Amino acid sequence: MSELLKFHFTPADKARPEEENLHAQVSTDVTDVIKALQEQFPGAVTDVSVYAGEHTVFVARENLLQVCTALKETLGFTYLVDLAGVDRFQEDAPRYEVYYCFVNLKAGKRLRIKVRVEEDDAVVPSITGLFKAADWNERECFDMLGIRFKGHPDLRRMYMPEDFEYYPQRKEFPLLGIPGSLPLPPRTPEGELTLDPFAAARSGSPVKSYQEPAANDEK
Amino acid sequence: MDSATGYLTTTVDSVVNWARSNSLMPMPMGLACCAIEMMAFGGPKYDVGRFGSEAMRFSPRQADLMIVAGWCSYKMAHAIRRVWDQMADPKWCIAMGACASSGGMHRCYGVVQGIDNFLPVDVYIPGCPPRPEAVIHALMDIQEKIRNEYSIAKDYTSGPQQSTVAPINPGILTSDGRTTAGGV
Numbered sequence A: 001m002s003e004l005l006k007f008h009f010t011p012a013d014k015a016r017p018e019e020e021n022l023h024a025q026v027s028t029d030v031t032d033v034i035k036a037l038q039e040q041f042p043g044a045v046t047d048v049s050v051y052a053g054e055h056t057v058f059v060a061r062e063n064l065l066q067v068c069t070a071l072k073e074t075l076g077f078t079y080l081v082d083l084a085g086v087d088r089f090q091e092d093a094p095r096y097e098v099y100y101c102f103v104n105l106k107a108g109k110r111l112r113i114k115v116r117v118e119e120d121d122a123v124v125p126s127i128t129g130l131f132k133a134a135d136w137n138e139r140e141c142f143d144m145l146g147i148r149f150k151g152h153p154d155l156r157r158m159y160m161p162e163d164f165e166y167y168p169q170r171k172e173f174p175l176l177g178i179p180g181s182l183p184l185p186p187r188t189p190e191g192e193l194t195l196d197p198f199a200a201a202r203s204g205s206p207v208k209s210y211q212e213p214a215a216n217d218e219k
Numbered sequence B: 001m002d003s004a005t006g007y008l009t010t011t012v013d014s015v016v017n018w019a020r021s022n023s024l025m026p027m028p029m030g031l032a033c034c035a036i037e038m039m040a041f042g043g044p045k046y047d048v049g050r051f052g053s054e055a056m057r058f059s060p061r062q063a064d065l066m067i068v069a070g071w072c073s074y075k076m077a078h079a080i081r082r083v084w085d086q087m088a089d090p091k092w093c094i095a096m097g098a099c100a101s102s103g104g105m106h107r108c109y110g111v112v113q114g115i116d117n118f119l120p121v122d123v124y125i126p127g128c129p130p131r132p133e134a135v136i137h138a139l140m141d142i143q144e145k146i147r148n149e150y151s152i153a154k155d156y157t158s159g160p161q162q163s164t165v166a167p168i169n170p171g172i173l174t175s176d177g178r179t180t181a182g183g184v
């Protein structure tokens, strides 16, 4: 409870007059859920942090599926809002982090769960069996950061071409990409793929079709 | 006028160019936010129908002007080039907005830094997004370009290097009623 916000520009939350942080909302106060998880799965919750009245629950990778099943089936968190990865390159270890945001629609509560994995073992169990909504988010996370989701039914790239070899949201990936890794289309219908991403700057724009070299059957 | 000035071909050329330039059928390659301004360009307020281009053709076979509106990813580039190759000649291309012209603010690994890396662009429109008037202006530039093209002189369109006949140089009627020397 060290990092409470000290600015008070939102109205005080009437439901929790004893709460020191006026910024806090009832929907993010999930102390009872955290307590229930800690009792049900001793050792699963490795850490709990609070920032601006929001709880973040760190869960061990081995217990993720158990925790998500309990959240969905007994604690009422039936709605997976978001799921994505974070690269904490050179900030902290372990390097990767996957977060899950759940909502309990009946009780009006929000919960954020985080799982941290090491760089050389970036595998997280897939929760697609529990939440179908996780499917594309897990694929995106795999595409961008290279975190593998064990048990995902169709772990293909989401945005980048299937034969792309890199993970562009890893922080060591250069902003303008790796030249030659994403070919541009040929500059004439019969031509070769263009490997230079700045081909127009180096060798001029493609020519109009009536200036193209003649096709084989026209020669 | 003697036969050396190519009376028939220049006259037919001007008729064909008039017809082509006033009935450009755009292929709306809407990729991002710029496509919204392209819709305004085709809509009733800016009314590009005044310039004969209100008939947007979603089939490349029926279109002769491609408006690439928006940022283009490397994955999409291949589809765009394929559509472009399916359009029948003669065809023209507008790069609409900063993104299509140069990558714009998307200076990153996934966005092509200017569609002129794989398409022969005729007119670039600056702006983010350009106003519909700017798109109309680009269309008028293309019309201007078409009116100065030789279309019937087929030997010209098959490439100036391979041409055995030089392009026709028609005589021009000056303001004092003289005709300048034309000829080959």
Ligand code: SF4
Binding pocket: B032, B033, B034, B035, B069, B070, B071, B096, B097, B098, B099, B100, B104, B127, B128, B129, B130
């Ligand atoms: S130029 Fe601006 S409006 Fe047009 S596609 Fe790019 S970001 Fe969107």
